[in-house]
Amino acid sequence: MMPRGNPLHHPDVPPLTGVTIHAGSTSYEHFIIDQTILIESALQSRAITNPSASVDAKNRIVCLDETYHSQVSLISGCGTGHEPSFTGYVGRGMLAATVSGDVLSTPSQEQIEVALTKVNGKHGILAIIMNHQGDVANFKAAISKFKASGIKTELVVVGDDVGRGRIRTQEHGRSGIAGTVLVLKIAGAFAATGATLDEVTRIAKLTADHVLSVGSAISHVKIPNQSILDKQSDELLATGRFGSETRLGEHQLPGSHRLEVDLPGIVGTMLQELLDWADEDRSFSEISPGDKLVLLVNNLGGLSGLELGAITWEIAIQLENKYGIKPERVYSGTFMSTLNELGFSISLLKIYRTLNWAVP
Template structure:
């Protein structure tokens, strides 16, 4: 195993310490593994909280800041944060308007966030609403979850719901926006290599030199099937066509197209894939109105990519365009 780490046992602590040193606009609680905005949100603003296993950076800690999350909880690599972490984050983030939990649909995440929400209501009276992200079309059920997995769509949900919260909307309205984004979003991913969890010290699965895995999850779990290595245009079709078959996007509005890198794929290749995805969508008469290309929800050093399509109306597009200022995503004033 070759990794730029000190010790597998201190990976999360060391990474969060580095994040704090690099970004003074964030406040990091190393004991509870929480990342906050250094400048607290105004009183009466709905707080957005998300989190999950580490190893997917910049998700979630890199999306803490104005226009997105108020706090992120970091679990061990590919392991959900525990309820006590989430409870501490919820209590600290609440400014009196309630807290929205954005939860990827994995069994551990759902269970621990549910428990924390119940504890918050009982112990502090904090109103918590949870929105489950389940955009992956590759599988209906897996070892990690009942139903679809939450993958690239999480970035879209956090950004658009974060903008709604920044506008001062009520908790029910912010949750409705988050649910609308999730319902309009579908994703599909693939891998050229596995990843290596530091504590394990070996790849999660093996791929031959001429093989690729289609339909992978973000924890290194295998996908729908293994296929011979193919050109980017064929890979793009393998990712886009199942999305369009699952939800015929583009019938009621244009789309945001997000081509995500899994951690080990250079931007050169991601832009090649994006070009092929755009060509396929144009052939289907689907208009891309915004794009996002880059490694925003990763699986350690896995080589591969995913495609996420979100159908948007004027309201959701305006919220996507609203200013955002986080370590990993920033535009506008």
Template sequence: MKKLMNDPERIVSSFLDGLVAANGTLIQRLEGTDVIVRRSSPPQKVGLVSGGGSGHEPAHAGYVGKGMLDAAVAGEVFTSPGADQFFAAIQAADQGEGVLLLIKNYNGDVMNGEMAQEMAEAEGIKTEMVIINDDVAVNDPDQRRGIAGTVLVQKITGALAETGASLQDAKRIAEKTVSRVRSMSVALTPCTLPAVAQPSFDLAEDEMEVGIGIHGERGMDRREVASSEKTAQLLLESVLKEIPSAAPLALLINGMGSTPLMEQHVFANDVIKQLDRDIQHTYVGDYMTSLDMAGVSLTLLAVDDELSSYLQAPVHTVQWTQC
């Protein structure tokens, strides 16, 4: 077994401390918790909270700040945060206008988020929850996982919330975005789980895993490694089935953790050449990773004037800054 550089029992807490140490003008750690919150927020603003297991950096703590999240909860690696942690984030984000939880569709995240909502309601804090399920690799929409499309939901909802919108309007825009965003991923290597220093699954050098999740889950199909061009075609075929044919698009190409930016942009070019659609926004980089996994995910969002305007709105977080 390879010797680890960091103690896996403390790596999440150490990561949060390091993130704050490097970005203390933007964010702070809520004392006694694994919650990252904004340094400052406009008064009487609806609060936005997201979170989940760690290992997906920069999600979600990297998106706390102006124009996105007010608080992010970090569980242990690939493990849902407890309800008490979500509740602490809700309390920190609440300014009297209520709090919206943006939760990826994993059983633990949803269950603990709902328990935190009950705790908040008992304290008189209004809450709503929107569940994100953009992964088309899973056929049943109710079982679909939340993956990289989550970041676009956070960006759009955060931009609206910054304008002083109500809790119900923030929920409306989040649900609208969820209904229009679809994603799918492919892995060339599995990720390495810190606690055991072992890969999450076995994959031969000439194989790729299609339709993987972000927690090291096996995909829906395993096949011989294909070129970037053919991989783009494969993912587009699945994602485009659920995107309105006439809608302009936002495109997000996401690295899974150890895919070089050079390769991400090669893949982005292959996707754009094959799409032959009105692409109004393009994002390429590591937005929602799976530790050190090599691979990419493709996200398409069918935009209209409203969604497009919020994608273009100013944002200032550790990971995403846009004037």
């Protein structure tokens, strides 16, 4: 006989008591619906989770307390909602500072200018950012102004997303997505060796030129207190059929096309977009069987660890069986989210050796 009472209560676990959610105090999708409170609280958390970091809440900047005395300083920035990118990467061997905008919105030129003043520019400053129009325009303007003051400052823009092809991106270039994290990691580690600004910039550009990414999702992001931009598209994604929208935009933008297939089919299409040399519109890759590669499988924010593990395994199997590729290193986790987007991205980085340094 089934036990009486609430069927949702496990028989060995006492019911939850003492918690009441008042009407209007939260939503069914978010605990915090005020975006200002959400952003400021999340930024302040960086100071307590990273003892070497400090927070300028007014300008939404996270920076190292320790000052670099003998190396190039790296900075980055983007809209909030991509955590841990980039506030989570402030630390020795990576970023000296990062600056954040509103949710999925670029930081202002003024914020960037303040961030530049918070790092040691003695050996130069390198900004590494994703290729999005607002980010590029504001960083370029701030850096141009900063250079005029006599501080050596360079900019590397990462455009690793192959999902839209050359024709659709010919005006502004490919967007930057999770492959940017690999560029930051390599450039940061190289800077820590005491390399010059010119050397670190060259390595960052070389890495950016050899990293390819593509993403796929089965839902759009849900921004607190804001409806999705393309409600019809979201309703299509929310149908009972298992499907995916390939190259779903990181900022609520619709994808390049929809797939109504299972996971192996979705992964197969994504890898084809990354590695199909016959596709003149998308063939950015120079990857061949036997090349040394790094694979980064990125959770866009809404996947469980269990599901991400299964997806990573499927990607690895197809890479080896279909393309003869067995990555030298595989990273799987949440490196660049888009709030709670239910999806993942795949990044492939071709590795070269330069001056006894494993870099692309």
